Amino acid sequence: INHPLDCPICDQGGECQLQDLAVGYGKSASRYTEEKRVVLNKNLGPLISTDMTRCIHCTRCVRFGQELAGVMELGMIGRGEHAEILAFVGKTVDSELSGNMIDLCPVGALTSKPFRYTARNWELSGRKSVSPHDSLGSNLIVQVKQNRVMRVLPLESEELNECWLSDRDRFSYEGLNSEERLQRPMLKEGGHWREVDWQAALEHVARTLSEIRFKYVPQEIGALASPHSTFEEMALLAKLMRAMGSDNVDFRLRQSDFSADGKRAGVPWLGMKLAELGALDRVLVVGSFLRKDHPLVASRLRQIAKRKSQVNVLHCADDDLLMPIANKVIVRPSELPGTLAQVVKAVAEARQKPAPAELAAFSVGGEARAIAASLASGQNVAVLLGNLAAQHPQGAQLQRLAQELAALLGGRFGFFGEAANSVGGYLAGCVPSEGGLNARTLLEQPRKAYLLLNTEPDFDCHDPRTAIKAMGAADLVVAMAAYRSFAADYANVLLPVVPFTETSGTYVNCEGRMQSFNGAVKPLGEARPAWKVLRVLGNLMSLPGFEYESTEAVRDEICGTEDIAGRLDNRLNGLELSLDSGSGEELQRIADVPIYFGDPIVRRAASLQRTRDALPPRAFVGPLLAQKLGVKAGDRVRVRQGEGEAIVELGIDEHLPAGCVRLAAAHRHTAALGPMFGPVSVERT
Template identity: 35%
Template sequence: MLRVINKTSVAARKISPAILKTGVRAFAASTNVKEEVEVFIDGKSVMIEQGAALIQACEKAGADIPRFCYHERLSIAGNCRMCLVEVERAPKPVASCAYPVMPGMKVKTNSPLVHKAREGVMEFLLYNHPLDCPICDQGGECDLQDQSMRYGSDRGRFSEPMGKRAVEEKNFGPLINTEMTRCIQCTRCVRFANEVAGATELGTSGRGNEMQISTYIEKTIDSEMSGNVIDLCPVGALTSKPYNMKARPWELKKYETIDVSDAIGSNIRLDTRGVEVMRILPRLNEEINEEWISDKTRFFYDGLKVQRLTTPLIREGDRFVPSSWEAALKRVAYELTNTKGNAAKAVAGHLADAESMVALKDLFNRIGSDNLAIDAPNGSKPLAINADFRSNYTLNSTIVGAEEADVVLLIGSNPRHEAPILNTRFRKAWLHNGQDLGLIGQADDLNYEYAHIGDSSKDIEKILDGSHPFAKRFAEAKKPMIVVGSSIIENSKDSEYLLSKISELSDKYKNTLFHDGWNGVNILQRAAGRTAAYEVGFIPTSSEAAAQPVKFLYLLNADEISAADVPKDAFVVYQGHHGDVGAQYADVILPGAAFTEKNATFVNTEGRTQITRAGVNPPAAAREDWKIIRALSEVAGHTLPYDDLSSVRSRLSDISPALTRYDIIETPSISQIGFTMQRKPSAQTSGEILSSVIKNFYRTDPISRASSTMAKCTKAWVAEEDAGAELDSAKA
C-alpha cells in the first residue's frame, strides 16, 4: 500500500490519476481508526491510534527522531532511512515513518544499533553531497547540516576514484533556484507538487545513481503554491531565486504578521534587515494556511521598495510638486470644508485597514456626507446583499470547514486565483475524502476534477430544477457548500438575480445547508480589506447619496478604479503607499504606510479578525493611514475623538465587538435569515458569462504590480497562457 500511494513511484510508473486517487482514499480510510493501542518507546508507555506511524508514537513519547523525507502533511515515501529505530524481535532497524504501530510494540530510539545505523545512513547521504555550505543559501537553517552534526561520523570512508556525482540544473521558473547536485532524493518536493499544489508535472526519472528530480519535459512549474518546496527542501537543492545570495538568517530580525495579498489572511513571518524586508515565510496556523503560503504572498515583497510615495505631493499643472504635511493637509482641509454634504465622496480600496476606514467614515459623517463606496466597477451602487447580516459577506463554512463538505458548488468564483490556500483545502478533500465539486462560471484548471454546469448566470436554474446530474449529488449531500465569488456581489450585472436564486437554493435545501452549526452558504472575498469594510459599514448606503454630483473625492488605497469613476471637476485626494492607478487622478497625494510598516486590523474572508505588526518603519515622510486622517480632521475643524491606536480600536469595538476579538470567528445565530431576505422573484438575468475576475494572479494590488518578481512570473506564465489561447483561437 505504501508503494501505491508514493507519488514518486506513481510518477515513475505512469499510474493513472484515477488509480492514484482511489489508492490515497483507501489509505486515508484505513488509517482513520479511532481505537488506541499501547506501545513502549524507550520503556515509556504511549497510547496512540492504531494504524499511526511509529515515528508519530516516538514523537508523542518525546523522542527526537531525525528525518529528511517524512513530512506529516505528505504521503509516506520511506526514502531517506534516517528515521531508523530498533524494534524488539525485528531482525534489523526499521524505518519508523513507514512502519505502523502494533499493540505492545517495544521500541528503542537511542540504542548503539540505532546510533550506528543512522551514522551509516548519513555517511551515504554525504557521499555525493557537495561542500557548498559556505555559499549555500540554506546554510544556518539546513536540516542536513544540523543532523550531520548530531548523528554523523567525524570522517567518511568513501574514496571512490570517480569523484562525486554532478547533476544538471533545472529551470523551475523565476521563483525557485535549483542546485540539484545537492539533492538527496527525499522527494518532498515531488509529493507536495502532486498532492497539495496540483502540479503533477514534477517527478523522478532514472534509477540508482542516475535518479533525478525534474519535469519530464523541459518546462517550469506553473503553480500558485510552488514556492513552498523551498521550505520543504531539507538541503540547499531548492532555494529562493529572488533571495539568492542576499542575506544570512542570523542577520535578520523576525516579525510575525499576516498577509494582505488576498482575503485569506495567511499567517506569515517577515525577515527584515535594517529598513528592508528581505523575505517572507509562512507561519503555522492550522485553522487558516496550515504551513503553506501562495507564491504572491511569498515573493511580492520586493514591490515594497519601489514606486513608493515618500512625501506629500500637490499637483501643479501637469506635474506633482513635493510639499510639507502642513501645506498638503491645509489644501485638502480647505477643499473638504468647502464641500457640502454628499458632494464629498470617500472610496476604500482593497488594502484599506479597519482603523483607517473607521476614521475616514467618522470624518465624512461629521461633515454631513454618507457618500461612501468601495473600489469595484459597481462600487458606488447600493450592494445587492444585505450587509446588516454578517453571514451575507463571509465564508460561513470557514476555511477548515471546506474540507468537511462532501459537495461544493462554486458560483462565479475561481478559488485557485482568488484564494489559493482555500483551493488547496478543496484539492485535499477531493483527493482524500472524495469531495464532489461543481462550477457555474468560466471553466478553468482548478487542480481538481469538477462538474462544469455552465458558463452563464442562468445556468443556476439547472441546479434548482434538477436538470443537471450534479443537482442530484447536491440534493443527496449531507454537508453541501455553496461558494459565491465576490465578483457576483461587486461586479456582476446579474447580482440580484443570482443572489435571489441562491436564496431559493438555500431555502430548498435548508435542512442540509443549515444544521448543527453548519452554514453552507458562503461569500468568498478576494480583497484583504473588504470584509472589514462591510463590518464597519464602509459601503454605499443609498442611491440618493450616490447620485449626488461629486465635488470632492477621497481615495483611500483605492487603485481598482478607472477614469470613468473620477468626476472631471472633482478635487481628488489619494492616500496610499504606492504611486499606482489611483495616484494618477489625484490633486493631492498623501503617502501612507504599507502593511509591513503599521499595526493594523484586517478581517479575513471567514470573518476572523487579525492584526499586522510593523517590521520596518514607513519610508521618509510616509505615515500610518489612520494618523493621516486624524491629522486632517483636526486641520479641517472636525477633530476625531481618538489620539492613539488603543482609542481607535476602542471605537472599532463600539461599532462591532468582533473587530477587537482577535483570531476568533463570530458565528451568527441567525445565519439563514440573511440569504432568505435576498429573494427577489422579479429579478431577471441577462445571461451574463461569469468570467474570472482575476486575469493575472501575480498582479492584483499595488505591491504586486510594483514587484519585478511578479512581473517575471507574469512573463513566464500568464503571457504564455495568453499566447497559447490566441494560437488555439487562430487554429479554430
C-alpha cells in the first residue's frame, strides 16, 4: 500500500511483480489517504542503483547475501514504517554475485545502475548466449536494442549456473560497446597507422607470411590464441599454422610448466559434472582464488560446506572463501608441491597403502595430516586444482600428486579451468604436438612472425615482459583483436575481429559440455568474425581445406559424430615425481589475476572498473617482512623482478606466508614485471 506511483519512470516497469499483481487483482483507485513515506537512497556502488522508497521489505536481497553469497552485506534496521534496508558490512555492496539482488528484487528498489534509464523491457529483444569469461559457461540472455547490447540476464540452467550470474558475466557487456573497439583494418607504415580495406590488409598478411615461411623456415611463425576464443576460431588458427608447416600454436598463455605435454592420457577437465559437486562429502581445493576466479562454482561448494561436507584448502593466499573450511594450509608457492606430497603420504599411511617411492624422504606435518584425516574419512572425495595450480612453475607435479591422492582415496581429481575454452582449446588442437613450441618457449625463443588471436600479451601472458620483448623483435605481428591496445606499439597489422555477441561459435566448459551459440547483434563497423578472417587468409595463401561456409562446418569437421566425453581424461602417464622446494631465502611473488582484468572485454567494462575489485594493485607483504623492510601500509614501494620494475602502494596481509609478496598480474601497473611466480625484491621509493 505504502508504495510510490513511480511506474512511469521506474526501470522495473514491465517486469515488476508488484505491478503485475496490482493490475491483475487491484482496484482502479487506492483507498490509502495517509502521507506516503520517503526513504533516502543509498549509494551501494557502481553496479546497483537504489530507490529505497519503493522497497516492500521482502528481504530477499538480505537472504541472498546470507544464504548464497556467503556474507550479509545488506540488512534491515528499524521497525514498522521506519524499517529500511542498508549496507551492513561496508558502505557499498562488493560481492562478486551482487547483481543477482537486482533479479530477486520484486519491485524497483534495486535496479541495474549501468542499465538505468537506457531502455524499456518491451523494447528489448533477447538472444540466448554463453558467457566467455570463465570455465563454467553460464547461460545468458543478451538483450538487444537497435543492434546494441543493452543488458545481460541469466538464462536458467540447473546443471550450470542455475538461475544466477556473476557480476563479471552480467555487467561485462559494457566492454562490448567500448570506444576502444577496432572497426577497420589498419597497417603500420613508417611507424604510422593507416586504415585500409580488408583485401589490402589480408593480402599484406598473406604475402608477408609466405615470404617469412620460404625465406627462413615455417617454424619461424608462431601463433598465440586466447582461451576465451571460440572453439572454431582456435581450430582454424591451428589448421592455418599446420598448413603453413608450423606447429607453434598454443592457447595456454598463463601456463609456465609444460612438462606434462606428451604424457596426457586425454584432455584435462573438471573430472566430473558440475551438478555432481553437490554430492561430494570431502573436497580438497589446491591453488585457487576460488571466489574471484569461479564465483558460481564457489557458491556451489559453499552450499555443500553448509551441509556437513568438509572443504579443505591448500593455497598460497588466505582469501576469505565465505564458507566453513575444515582445514586451510597457506604456504609459499615453492612449498606448494611439497605440502601436497605430505598430504599424499599421510593419506597413504591412513589407508595403509603404499605411497610413491619419491615421497619417502618427506616428513608429514600436522597441518598436512589434518587435511589427510579429513579426506580419508570421506566416501565421495574430489581433489580440484585451481588457476594458480595450473599456472604454477611445478604445475605438472601438482597434477601428478593430485592423481596419486585421488587414487589413494578412490576419488576424482580435475581442474576448474581458467577460461571458456580451457577444455575446448585442447579439443580444437590449438596446442603444439611433437616438435612444436609451447606458449612459453614461443616467447623465450622469439619468432620472426606472430599471429595473435584475441590476445593482449601485456596482460594475458605468464611473463609479459618477455612477451613484449619477443613481439618487438619480430618482423611481423598480426593482431586479430576486437580492441585497440598496447599491441599498437609492436604490431604491424591490426585486424578487427568481433567479440562473442557478434559471431556464432562454441565453448566447451570445464565439465566437457559443448555449448554453441549465435551472434546477438551485427558486427560493429567493418569488424568480422575471426573464423571468417582465418578462412579467407587460408584461401589467399592457397592452403587446402579452407572452404567453410559456417561455424557448424568447422565444428563438424573437428568433432564429427564423436562423443567428446571419451577424450576427457586427466591422467598423466610416465611423468616422474621430481619435487623442488626452491630457495628459502629470496622473496617469492604470488600473482593472481583480478576478477575484472582476466580478458579484453571485462578490462573495458566501465562499471566493473569502478568496483573495489578493480582498484590499482597493491604489493601485499606480511607484517614481519614490512618491519624488516622498514615500510608500512600506504607507502609507495618499488618491486623489482628481473629487469622489470613497478612502483605500487604497499599493503599488509597478516595471513600471507613468510617471504612472499602478493602482487596482481594482468594489469597495466604490473605489466613491466616478469613471470607470475618467481623471485622479487621490494624497497621503499
